[in-house]
Structure formats: structure tokens, C-alpha cells
Amino acid sequence: MRARLLQKILVPLLVLFTGHPTVHAKDVYGNNTSWTNSDTTIYNIQRERRAQEAVPQWWSNLGSPAPTPSWMKSEAERRAEQRLRDREAYNRYDYDSDRAPAPPPPPPKPLTYTQYLEREVLDHRDRQAQETLAFHYLSFEKPLQAIPHLEMIAFLKKSPRAGEAAYELSRIAAASGAAPDRARFQKYLTEAVALGYPPALFAQGSAWIFGDEKNGVTPAPAKGEAVLHQVIKTGDGWHSRAAGKILFKEYYLGAHLPADPAKAIAVTQRMHKITTIKAVDNDHEDRYTELLIASPGGWAEHHEEIIRSIERNFGSMLYPDKAERMTRIYLGLDEEVAAHVEPNREKAAEALRNLARLSPARALPYLSVVLEAGPQHNPAGAYQILKKLQEDNPTDPKWISLTADLLANLYGDNFEPALLQAYLASLDSPKATSAQLLGAARYFVTGGQRVRADSERGVRTYERLLSKDRYAYDEHEYTANLELHRLQLVGTAVPQQVPYALQQLEDIISNETSDTYPQRALLASVYRTGLYAPRDLARARSIVSIAAHHDYPPAEYEYAATLHAWDNPSEPLDDSDRESAFSLLKHAADTGLTEARLLLAQFYREGFGVAKDPAQALAIYEAGTATEIPAAFAGLAALRLDSSTSLHDEAAGFTAARTGADLGDITALYLAGECYLNGRGTAVDAGEAVACFHIAADNGHWPSALLAARVLVNGAPGVERDPDRAIALLELAAKENTNDIQYALGQLFRSGDLVPANEERARHWFKRAADRGHSAAADQVR
Incomplete structure (x- = not known):
């Protein structure tokens, strides 16, 4: 108390004698400290800090100080607090029946996929897990960690991916790899080649053709030529095409191998057969055409192949010079070709339309020939x-x-x-x-x-x-x-x-006049397919019925297609419904409606509304193939591949599917891929199957995407495992598809049965399906 009183007397006196109104807290540089501002004295700072740091008491807010409690009262309060703490401790040790249950221990931290695989390899000697782990490391750019596992796969040679493992080891040991080592590079590349792995064959062949100084490979063109021919025979998509392209350039230009036009032609003809995807680019096709024309016999002996080469060349769709040459050939105006190729007015008109699209100025002189006046x-x-x-x-x-x-x-x-x-x-x-x-x-x-x-x-x-x-x-x-x-x-x-x-x-369509029939047919198609609205067959049937029963062919077809797809168990079809669908469809087919004729053939195949008659179906399909209708080839393939009929002929079925696929029919592509996959009417070729399925999946064919995904996830001879590509194909096929397909893709990502489980992607596809009216998908995203 005395010190505080003395401070109150001395501070004003100090201010009075020194003349300074305030005393500031400064740091060594003369700046205000973090506890001060320019108007705060040290005394006020200290007073405020003491007030903030003081422990508040129960009397702090009262006007006058409260009486000090007696020792006995303080001791009683202390003992009461102690008893309360003891009771709480007693309850925590489960001696009280009213105690809340102890919280469960936290779940163990889940293993990552990498940790799981490592444990399976180390603890259980799981070779399959070791293979998965090796390529898992590679996919995450950890080649050094993958080396011992890849070496074991290549050493045992029991896995179908042994060649791939040896090839990956050679890439790691290459000059540009993670662990350069020329000796190991040569060792593992030789091993991969011996195992017949196409990328390794291509790498070895191209290295022998061009040489590879960095990796110590000296040129050996004869060896490289033989190996690249072997690559083409594998039919391994990109590598086959790349090997063929190298050989063609060598035979055409004579850079490292002797120029040989006959061999260049033979290589190109083999490349045309390796895949449905265009194996020969436009420049290559141009040179091939030139070689055919310049070969012995020229147009006289090779005119059919020359025409096919020109038609295969997409350049005729892009460059006016080539489009005009096609127009002149089919019009019979090309003097070099006229003696060997018959004029074809239909193809001439198509070529002229293409030329008119590219350059109307160059198409106009030929209008008079096509139109017979002008x-x-x-x-x-x-x-x-x-x-x-x-x-x-x-x-x-x-x-x-x-x-x-x-x-x-x-x-x-x-x-x-x-x-x-x-x-x-x-x-x-x-x-x-x-x-x-x-x-x-x-x-x-x-x-x-x-x-x-x-x-x-x-x-x-x-x-x-x-x-x-x-x-x-x-x-x-x-x-x-x-x-x-x-x-x-x-x-x-x-x-x-x-x-x-x-x-x-x-x-x-509320106006039930004949003018609304096209709209009714369109709406029925929408509700039947479920492409732009939730699938509703009952609604489709109701909308199109009036137009179908008034002899409007597209509506008759839609009505028959709706009943053919009918799946309503609460209102099953009877024989009269099926017979009515067949009758209406036959009338539409008799008018020449192509899709109606093809569906009618399917009715005959299945006996839907009519007695089974495969021969009648065959006649319809063959009439369609005679006019090169792509879907007719698909139907013919399905009929020939059906083992339950007397017309079963898998070789003929594959041929029809192959032709339809080349004409761009999606169903035919799927059937051709299925033939390649299972060896029906042709040799097993998983790479060709995936190529067919890929094109079909690009066009939204869901069954093709599923089959391609299974092959890519599991791998097959000539097809590398590629789960990422499998996922991409599934999502591509579902992107613009029905909500049922999008819901199915969501289920695949949630279950992880075909592709790795991915909850984020599953919810994305469930939401897309739900946004388009799929009730089950809506339940999954709530």
C-alpha cells in the first residue's frame, strides 16, 4: 500500500520537473513496442496488464468487497469438490450402472493398395500380387522399386506378361531409363523378343534398322527387316502399323534396305488386313497407288485394287485434286482409266457431290454430264x-x-x-x-x-x-x-x-390428325429407347398406336419395335398383341422401309407373332446385303452365328459381320469383335476384337464397351492390360447413352467388379442418370 501511494505521489512530480507529458515504451530501435501505441504510457500499460492477468473473483463486479469466508467454510467447499471428482472417477471405471458406454476404439488405419500388395508379396509369396505390384509401381512412375518384381516375373516365365516385364526392364536399363545399363538393356530386350512381346519386337527391329548408338545397338538391316515382318504378323494395333510404315518407306525409298516396289506393295496389302482401324495413312496410300499404277500390268491388271486404294484414301474427301480424279474416273472421262473401269453414274454423282463440297468451282464443269443438261x-x-x-x-x-x-x-x-x-x-x-x-x-x-x-x-x-x-x-x-x-x-x-x-x-400430337404422325413416331422412338427421356414403353405404345393403325409405316415400325422390347410384367403381351405387331410391321416392310424389313427378319428368326422361319429371315437379309445395307450384314451374321438353327455357319457369320463392320454398322462391329474374341469362324485375335469393340463403344454401343473393358482389365494374348483405357471406353459409351446405361456404369464403379471401385465416379454417373429421370439412381445420390 505504501509503495502504491508513493508511486501516485512521485509520478506526477517527475512529470512536473522533467516537462515530459508521457513516458513511452520503446524498443532498441526507438519504435513503439507491441504492447504500446504512441499515446500510451508505461504506467498505463502495466496497469492494464495487471488487470488482464488478475484472476477474477466472485466479488469483482460488486461495489464493495465481500467478507472473507471462514476457514471451515472454505474447507467444506474444498471437500465437496473433492467428493464430486471422486464420484466422476468412480463412474469412469465402470462401477456405476448408469454410466454411459465407453466410446469404441478408433478403427485401424486402412492399408493403401500399394501396402496391401507389398504385404501379399512379402508375407504370402503371392506371385499374382507380385505381378500386379510390379506394374502398379510402373504406373506410378516408380521403376526402381518395380525392378526386383519384374525380374522375378521375367525369370519364372509363367505369367503371360513375362514378355512385357522383360521389355519394361529393358526400358529401365536403356540410356534414357531410370537405371541405365547397356548390358542389362541388351539382356532384357533379347529376353522380351524371345517371348514374342510385340513392343519389344518393334523396338529391336527398328533399332537394327536405324541403329541405336546410345544403347549400343549396331545397325543390322537384314535382322531388323525380319523382326519387323514378325511384328506385322502379330496384328498388334499401333506397333503393327508402325512396323509396316517403316518397312514400306524403306522399300519405297531404299534408305537402309534395298528399294523394292514389289515388297512395298506386299507390305501394304498385308497392313490392309491387320485391323479395322485405318492401318495405312493417306500419304502411304498415295504412294501405294502410284506403285500399283507403275507396276508391271499397271491399270490393266491392277485396276480393281487401284480403285479400292483410291476409295480407301481419306484424301479424296479432303483434297479437290483427288476428288476431281475420282469424278473423272467414274464418269469415264479419264483417258488412262477409261479402258479398264466401267463408268458408274451413282458413284460419279457421289464423287461430284464431294467435289462440290470441297470446290464448287471445279465441280461445275461436270454438272452437265451428271444432269444431262447444263x-x-x-x-x-x-x-x-x-x-x-x-x-x-x-x-x-x-x-x-x-x-x-x-x-x-x-x-x-x-x-x-x-x-x-x-x-x-x-x-x-x-x-x-x-x-x-x-x-x-x-x-x-x-x-x-x-x-x-x-x-x-x-x-x-x-x-x-x-x-x-x-x-x-x-x-x-x-x-x-x-x-x-x-x-x-x-x-x-x-x-x-x-x-x-x-x-x-x-x-x-394432341391434335389427332394424320399430320401429327411423324411427331408421334419420333416421340415413340424417344420413349422406347430412353435416349432423351426416361424409358417408358407403355407411353410409347399409347402415343404411336393411332398412327400405326392408320397405315403410317414409321409408326407401324415403332409400334412393332415397342412390343418387341416389351418388359412390363403387370401387363404382359398375349398372342394377339404379337400377331398385331407382326401384321403392322409386315405392312411397313412391304412399303420398303429398311428398318421395318430388318426387324421383320428378326421376327421370323425368333418366331415373334409368327411361326419361326429362318429361311424367310435369310431371304430378307440377303436381299439387304445385295444392296449393301450395313445393318443387313449384321442381321445375317446374327442368323448364321445362331447355333439353334439349321442355317448355323460360323464362317459365313464371321464374313457377314466383317463386311458389315467395314461398312460401319455398330452391331456388325460388335459381332465381328465377338467372333475374334472367341474364335468363331476365324482365328482368335483379342487385339482385333478390342479394335472392333473400341469403334463400337465410340458410337455408344454399351455391350461392346463391356466386352472391351473385360479384355483390357484382364489382358489377353496380344492385348496389354490397360484398366484406364477400359474405364475410358465405358465412360465414352455411357456419355450420350440412356439413363439405364449410365446407372449401370455407376453400379460398376461402386461394386468394383469389372473396374476398380471409385465412389466419386459412381456418384457422378448416378447423378447423370438421376438428372434424366432414373428413380433408382436418384436413391443412390440422396
């Missing part, structure tokens, strides 16, 4: 021809496109740029008829070679056709209604608006 070779006359064609068929945007491209300065100063703008403005002018507006709308959506598409203007033009009451639509306006909403369903050329498009189509 102007001489001059832009003004060509413009008049195109205008006349547009007038004859105003709804076809082909001639609008050619005319616009012609006007887009393709002939220099012969047409003024303003003429193009005037022409485009005339397409949707106020005076345009409904037919002209329909053609203009189609053109604005698709555009031309020289004039860009304008989807907004296309939609506006379509909407002009739909501006009046729908009960007063003419045929072109009904067609515009159908096309616009189909585009909005698909969302390729215009922004996708699925709910809006479906609602518009539903509204227009």
Missing part, C-alpha cells in the same frame, strides 16, 4: 444451274449451300461480295414461301463450305414457320416442327432443350 464451263451459267435446282427442290439445302459457296468469292471478281449478302437475305425474306423457309432454315443450321452456319438465324427461320396456329400447318410447317424439336432434342446444331422439345411435341 451450261458450259462458266461461273454465271453455273450460278443459273444452281438457282434452277433450288427452285425445283426449295427444301433441299444442298443447292443453297453450293450457290452460297459459289458466291463467296470463289470466282474472284465475277461476282460482287454484295451479291452473296443479297442472296442470303433472300432466303428468309418476307416473301419466301413455307418450302423456301424450310430450305433456308436447314441451310442456316448446317452452313456451307465457305459460309459459316448461323444456328440462331436457323432457329428464327424455323420459328417463323411455326408462328401460326398449329392446326393450320401445311406439310412444310409440320416438317419444320418435327425437325426443329428433333434438333433441340439432340442438341448438335442448336442448343439442346430436351424438356421444351418434348413438351412441344406432346402439345402438337
